[in-house]
Amino acid sequence: MTEVYPPLRQPLVAGDKSLADVTQEVCAPLERRSTALWWLAFLAALSLLALGVAAVYYQVTTGIGTWGLNRSVGWAFDITNFVFWIGIGHAGTLISAILFLFRQRWRTAVNRSAEAMTIFAVTCAGLFPVIHMGRPWLFYWMLPIPNTRGPLWINFDSALTWDFFAITTYFLISLTFWYVGLLPDLATVRDRAKPGWRRRLLAFVSLGWNGSYRTWHRYETLYLLLAGLATPLVVSVHSIVSMDFATSMLPGWHTTIFPPYFVAGAIFSGMAMVLTLMLIARKVMHLQDYITVRHVDAMGKIVLATSCMVGLAYAIEMFSALLSPNPYEQFTFLNRAQGPLGWGYAIMVTCNVLLPQLLWLRRFRTNLAAVWVLSIFINVGMWFERFVIITTSLERDFLPSSWADYAPTSIELATLAGSFGLFFTCFLLFCRFLPMIAIAEIKGVLRIGREGPAVEPRDPASAEASALAGVSRLDGNQGVKP
């Protein structure tokens, strides 16, 4: 799948690397001892994870009562965290599958870690539906397993059942897709490894990759097919998650706009999380040449686009609620914006709609520190979006006699922290033990083997500017030749 780029095109990898440089640089972190910084981060993440494990252990042994839920608010932190993490995952699939199909070559630098992020995020997400149950040890009752419990079966009318299928499907496809993509790189690492258990293990997990034409051919076909398979999931999974709410009859949940709204929100939050992670990783793992300003710029545009979609959804939701003849619906939305959790709504609108408008400015998009700070705001804002949707609707529904406020307990806060601990622990382990960048793919976008004259050296600022111009004008549909 090598392509030839027109001379105007800026390189996707800076630093004029040779093929060996790429292999060397990407594999280096795996082959040397961990840095102090890595250990520090890892221990911090591990502590959070331990805190979360302790909290979940306590909650499972003592009861859901250790959460701040009540007779009116049956879901709050648990499902908020679930939707949040599922949303995070979506960016990974978008980058690895959809952008692959659209031949967005810049994705090669970030797709591996984005996919890893997807898997870890879905793992975190999957935790919550299980532990939020009153009797989590019976979670397998949600599966349609033939059983001896009489004519008991699951309820295919329930959105929670669809949810269960959607998430497990998503997790399996994502994992397979990621693993298949890893195969050539695992083989590379295998070949570099000294004889010993590590090499034997790598030999096993790289499934006997031999680099032959036939292997490559099968690999490319499988990868393309998996990308095709994963693509609808980007839309379907979060649509189904949104149906947990949309198919209920609670004002504020029962909204037809939810599926597209949630998908846009998921990609939005996922991209923000990718930015958060990549911007740190490129610094810490010395990958500045691979994850360049150009990548950040491209992702910034996606963030901006999805932010506008989310903003539109907020506006339409409010508009149609106020226009509707349903007084309960009207009240719910007024209450959402101005009620006891109005501050949460303000955070959500500020972080998700107002602040991302800064991305219209190229200067902002290319300022990595600023983008990183913005990505944190978006993460916070998107968490609050789910919290506000779930909690405000439950706190004040039909009968005023049952209105009840919700406040999280220490156990819930610890569980949320623990999910971040799990995520970062997994991610740090990934950075340490697997190639963070798809070596085989990135080699395909190097200049090596291309026709045409090299770009004349120019001063860095204008080079960057023209590179950005190239992205916006030409990227994706020009100059692709077999």
Place this chain on the structure above:
Amino acid sequence: MSETKTATGGGPSRREFLKAAGFTFAGALVGGCQRAPEQEAIPPLSQPEDIVAGRPSYYASTCDACRAGCGMLVKSYDGRPIKLEGNPEHPLSRGGLCAAGQAALLGLYDRLRLQHPSREGQENSWEEIDRDIRDRLHDLRGRGGLRVLTGTVTSPTIQASVTRFLKHMRENGDFADAKHVAYDPLSCSAILDAHERTGGSRVLPRYHLDRAEVIAGFDADFLGTWLSPVEFTHAYRVGRPLTGDPPRSSYHVQVESRLSLTGSKADERVCVAPEEMRAVLARLAVAVARQAGAPLDAADELSPSLAGFCDRLALRLWQARGHSLVLCGSQDVPTQVVCNFINHRLENYGATLDIDRPSLQRQGSDRDLATLLHDLDAGKIAALFILDSNPVYDLPDGEGLARALRQVPLVVCCAERLDETARLARYVCPHPHYLESWGDAEAVSGVIGLRQPTIPRLGETRPVIESLAAWAGAPKPAYDLLREHWKDHVLPRQARERDFEAFWDRSVHDGYAEVDPDPDRVRPKDFNLAKAQAALQAPAAADRGQTLVLYSKVGMPDGSHAYNPWLQELPDPISKVTWDNYACLSPDAAAQLGLGDGDVVRVEVRDGALELPVRVQPGQHDRVVAVALGYGSIVSERFAGIGPPWLEARPTVGENGLVGQNAAALLAWEGGTLRYARAVEKLTKTGKKHPLALTQTYDTLTLPAHLAPPGQERRPLVQEIGLSRLARKPAAPPHEDKPADLWPNDHPCPEHRWGMVIDLNACTGCSACVIACQAENNVPVVGRDEVRRHREMHWLRIDRYYSGAGAAVEVAHQPMLCQHCERAPCETVCPVLATVHSDEGLNEQVYNRCVGTRYCANNCPYKVRRFNWFAYAHEDKLQNLALNPDVTVRSRGVMEKCTFCVQRLQEAKIEARLRGEHLHDGEVQTACQQSCPARAIVFGDLNDRASQVARLRDDPRHYHTLAELNIGPAVGYLKVVRNRPDDGEGQRHD
């Protein structure tokens, strides 16, 4: 979290593992064996007649939770009572039983109830105690007085025993002035004293609310706590049938200083300060006298609006003379005399007030009590027998009384629990719970209730009459004493039965006997108008400061119920607070002091002070601070550990280690009676916080102003209609029974379709149904902190909504339970089909299938589903005897909710099938329906067009709450009707 060897790194060897496994298994076996004692597992050789294992028996008895003497049926399984229900045939209560009455069941199985007699805290045998007491009495002869202190004694047998004992002491014991003193923790002494003045005999009239067309209540919470609420609620309901053309309903005016349950039902409610009460009554008396053509002159210092109100009311009363009733709860004798005068002028005596067959529910005399306290202080008393009462708790200056009691040479206390008084007594002689012993009660002259034991005594207790007989030197079993008294004194008072055994058997079977009034009673003389005139001239109090009003709560009639977790967790029907007493302040008064719910305020009176959390209470007079009695009892110590223990749990008890605080310390003596209202010296904010455990935090149907969609400020959940409008309205066909639906009904109910209709006009909010449901369905008690976190478990709650503002607030009560929707939102969302629809229209919850996603509760628009946040079941073997064996005790992590008492439906269907008949309408009653004193709940088969519930569905007042959601609730409501003279379209909720 046991430490195992794996922690040390070695890991258990195979041998160790097997050893551990073996021990665990053996341990489980041994543990399992202990649960069923073998000696009781052998069935009796000859089966007792009428007792079939697993089938309940019902015994008629009489409630003893208060002195109202309601009839009840004791539902008993395998020899253990599990539920108390109203006796539908009882002439007073007519099938109702209040919350406190039903909750008294827990008293029977109370682990901390006294089981053995004791001397100075040491367990002892009855023989020794009796000998000791007799010896002490012998030693003390001539050294001072002897008194028997009791509450009101309604039992003729106990009264006779006391009389016999005192006679014996006077004649043989040299206690020349041996006397019986009766007092009431909630005294009505002034009513009796006033009748003594105006009629010559100290009686409490029996009030017939059913005969009254106009009822005027003056600080008398007769539907809530006053005298005999169940009897009054039933009678009140009878007086408001809404049948006929035009629909008939009594007209009820309530004049009060704080918002009582009775006030919440009134057609017209006027809020006046407590000290104005006498002036209002005086003005009313003048106005009534003017109507009667015999004008009076009296001082008049009322505001024009109140004076106008009195004149209007006087006219209404006069027009209905002979069918009107003025009730007054004041403890001021002149005020009561004025009330008597009004009733006399209105010719109500003999019509709506009966003093020939008076009520015996309150007989206490504050004057006698004051004399006794004086004698105690003066050290004149040598022997004091305290029978079933707790004066140290009930009376002001309990500490002073305690000091005085310590000086008395002989104090004997017959008590059920080690309460404040029993702790001071040298001899504590526990008497059995009334479900374990024989007894009787004549609550109203001519109606004598009988009590029979329904379970063998759980401890070495002895009935009071047996103890008195033993100390008088003539020991006899209570059964014999009771039968003798009935044979000699009750049998002659009736003519129906000649044979005593037949009379006795019938009375035991019925639980009561209707007889002639006691011939020995003093007959009332003619009405003494002069006394009334004098009372009218009495100067009225002119206090304009804050007044402290002490009242009793529906769920906590007095301190003797403080042990009861069901009652402690029962939300007050007005304030919706559980587990505490608090200082009610009107919204304006609270705002003035900068106080909100849960802020601690210091209430100071002349000789005492209390620090209490504030509850802002609309409908209350601005100059009133209202505090409930019955809290802060030492027996509530036990609740220190109630509720699930976890990291952030807070204790149920307050800083004093008790539930609430004893406000009886602030009672005042004035004019010879105990006063429940007195001046507040100072009211100060302390800055402390004590968050209240509320079950309802938003109080109105009106949405917050800044969040209300225009035109939709009020939600039409509780609907009202004026009486005149109801008269004009033709019987409209039901409009919502056939909703437009795209899909065919996928839940056909071929045989039965169960449904319920709740008459919101009849419902007073008394909460008897809440306790009935709790008892029937094994609903757990969760403790104060859990309620504060909105996790109360009641399957049936009563929503209370205010409309209007300030003192002129109006109240609506709406019992809310699972509506068993035809197209139930909870059913579609459950992923594991744990909640499903039955072919009888029930929405069923399958506990053992539930995995606890709580989606059903989120999707329930009525929010009636309850989740087991913790494992609430606990191993209290005695208390667990109260559990209903027909209902599962739910485990942690599952959802639960009202089942329409499905266990009762099944039982009734099985019985009908055994008889080979169809189930008749009314044959099956839900627990809430059974005990409702107002008969507000009707349950039945909607498929049976002739059933009462199906007919009520066609009532023009019928509506469904949230009908617009088209989910087809099986529970309907009948609109509230307000009988207002100037009622136009005044339905505020419509």
